[in-house]
Amino acid sequence: MTNQPTKKKKNLKIVKGVVVSDKMNKTRVVLIEKNVMHPLYKKTIKRSKKIKMHDEENTTKIGDIVLAIETRPLSKEKRHTLYKILSKGETK
16 A cells, blocks of 8 residues: 555635526526725725636526635636525525
């Protein structure tokens, strides 16, 4: 029996956001918002970013609050996978 080194997992980033589009198959667009301090005026500014997230079973819908985790590149723009659904959105 040989002692081979095991691969260490990197500290992958987990981001929290709201699903804003579910029109694609197995892909969701998630809006991530964060508050940052303006360097000169010291005022809090809201910054937002949209990412594409992989959702294998198409379980999330618009309005759901989700956690997405970084993964290897799955397509040209997809770099995140569904980690957990925190709350379900309003149904229309």
